[in-house]
Amino acid sequence: MPVLYCKANIPFIVPTLESGPTVVLPQQQIKAVYGLPEDVLGVHRVQDETMQLHWVFPDAHLLAERLQFNVIRNQLTQNIPKIIPRVAAEIDFGFSRSWGNDTGWKEVRVWTSTLRIVAGAANGVFCGPPLCRDIVFLDRMKDHAMTIFAGALVLNCFPKSLFPVFGPVLSLVSGFMEKRAMEKSMPVVEKRLVQTARWKSEPACEWAPPDDALQWIIDECYTSKNPDAQLHPKRVSQRLLFVNDVSMLTTAYTAQNFILDIFSTDPSLGYVDILRQECKNALSESNGKWSPEAVKKLRLVDSAIRESMRMNPFGTLTLPREVVHPGGIRVDNWDVCIPNHTRIALPTEAIHYDNSIYSDAHRYDPFRFAHLEDYESSQVKSTVTLDDSFLAFGVPGRWACPGRFFALLELKIFVANMLLDYEIGYLKKRPSPIYLLWARYPPDVRIWIRRRY
Template sequence: MEDWICVKSELLSLVDSYLNNFNLGEIPTIGPRGFFGSYLGAIKYLSRGREMVEEGYYKYPGGAFKVPLIDRWIVYVNGPKMIDDIRRASDENLSFPDAVLETLQSNYTMGKELRTNMYHIDVVRNALTRNIAARFADIKDEIECSFEDEVPVKNGVYVHVLPIVMRIVARTTNRLFVGLPLCRVPEWRDININFTIKVFMSAQFINLFPAFLKPIVGRLFSPLHSTAKVAKKHLEPLVKERLAKEKEYGSKDWPDKPNDLISWLLELAGPEQRNAYDLTLRILSVNVAAIHTTSMAFTIALYYLAARPEIVEELRKEVGECIEELGWTKAAMGKMRKLDSFLKETQRVSGTAAAAMTRKVLRPFTFSNGTSVPAGTLISTASYSLHHDEEYYKNPMEMDPFRFSNMRVNEGEGIKHQMVTPSSDFVLFGAGKHACPGRFFAVNELKCLVSHLLLTYDVKFEDQAGGMPKEEWYREMVVPNRHATVLFRKRQ
């Protein structure tokens, strides 16, 4: 019965979508036109999504265009003014959660429970961010230990980068999320890595089907229930122990209470969420965001360090000076302006998807330039094209490692060009109230990872003339090259 209700709901949504598409006639199309042509365009979008978005970005500057998906259109909007319109819009008009539901198929991939009460977002935004400094020594310790385990360097070793980076990031992240010893349990680490990969892969697979088939396909191919069952086995003893401590002391605060994500979630959870299964879903979902974002960014940064040895010494000098002054602390990370600039620039050049700030239009919406979109429409910003537009970035295709730190020298610009600071011309983390809530943790963890790498290892590609390994694109998404290897050599 529930499947039939879902199918019926999706059929109604499909009808609404087709009706809404008639109202998009004023917005120009990229790709083949006509009923059958749009399906050819949707197929082309699977492999040429970035090129189609770039075509629309430069053909309609400051305006909008649409590209076809399998069962609907997506409208891209161009330029800082339209980005500001999205940033200022209310959730009643432009909804971020509804967009995640459609693009990531979160009902099937991560569970409906997460949408009924999204308190874990507030936990990430507040408690996680607030405790970065207090837990920084643990972050550094886990980075050091995981590198020793994953990169056993003697006289030098070639490393297949991405899988090892994901294992290091999963361990480091979960040191803060679930603590020792669980963060070092191989099965727990692999659960979270594999779930992260499967969420994105299954979402893309589900999105290949028309709306009325998604409930059936989603249930058949969701990684959620099998993953949650195994993950709960690891978390349930910890949750039961902490609930027992609360009962023993009659309070949510008790002696030697762990300062981690499990505790922060229990502090804010309602009575119906204070159980092992609900907490398992939330910890898995937070891991998806944390592992994916940081692993991709660290891999790209590592590739650039291997490809551009001339910038290593300057970064290494800054890192060494800051750590000598302030130790391995959050405060030291905050002083590393050149490293911050390098990381932001590598993401601008190589780490940005073709789309960002995706929203679902819940009420007919008119942008400040007069562009109108009907309810039911998905909209996005053309982020890759924005980040490579010479109107906003001089020599935009060049990776200039200190581009942003040089900007911060100017009076009043010290905060504006930080990696964590969203702006209308840099939308890596989104903008407005829906800017990535975990970006402060992600950037500090990323700085610590790269700092440890710089001070501990020399890295290079076997073929230095080959330059950066080519990134891989699917639809509007990008990932760093999954097959590249890098030589690690321990510094003396």
């Protein structure tokens, strides 16, 4: 029924447990409605409520100035050419530690190992060594991220009148997880703050600020409206934690789904061999070192990742917004005004599985976005390219995912390293995701792997 409404360009209402009646927009109206200004259709408050940030991070300074998003949108994206060697080194290290170097076959848990590899690679850029290779730190960061997303999902199912009762429980649990993670990160942050202050005050100081997200966060704090408050070690540590929260799980989720998708296809189609050869050629032409040019040549890998993201959206309804204009808004094919404080969402799963948009939409076609006859002419729609039929990274415009360029970099090198270094046993059937309310969670799957050399 939702698909029929969407095809007819008719919005419809879904009663949701976590946010009440939600208006679902058809694909044809995404551009017009989601392009409305923020004082008409808001994004910040609904995102904060979805993650219950005022319970998870109750410090008002963290939400008053969202410095970490500036870091992701600006410094992280601008420095991608510089950080490629670090990402490659940490992914290589992560695979060796999590999957091993034995040439005999063995079983590994996909989600657990993938999450550790991705977390290590991300923190190679976020804060560098020794934390990026500290497995206790990485696991504690993971535990915090899992806690806040699961906790927020559960809390949103309660009536708002009960939030004052159950919200403090989420604060208590997430605060405990935060404290465990910051036992590792706080000494590093405190040392960096001292070094930065000395570097700024002493022209002859020999220490130079590293190019990592922790330093960029500190730099943003110095230029903030209230630098004395923002430069508190705990707040800087919390911003580092928050950057991990919003990036770690989503990237690992995509990496796991790629593995399950590509290794549940028919082996006789030769998809893995084609992708492996592309990775081999790109790395060989770059003298065995990943460079911006080499990563850019992974066009078929890019397509295969995009297709996996199409097949595995984070939920059935995603990208919520809230009507904040006092007079509400009007949309096409809807007789009444959508009132203030109403949630709006997009039927992402229905759009991604629409056969009129994607032929044979329920089939994983890794080269759907890069047909082989177009390969040499580079006619490939990259994963970071957004439109109203591919919503994995949001909608085009200001509120598209700011970290998508970094995420794609991680994923490309992850896939290349995995295919070049490991053989993976094919699955008889593609395991299904776990649905919980609107969200899709990764199944706990084991696969057989062995080192290729």
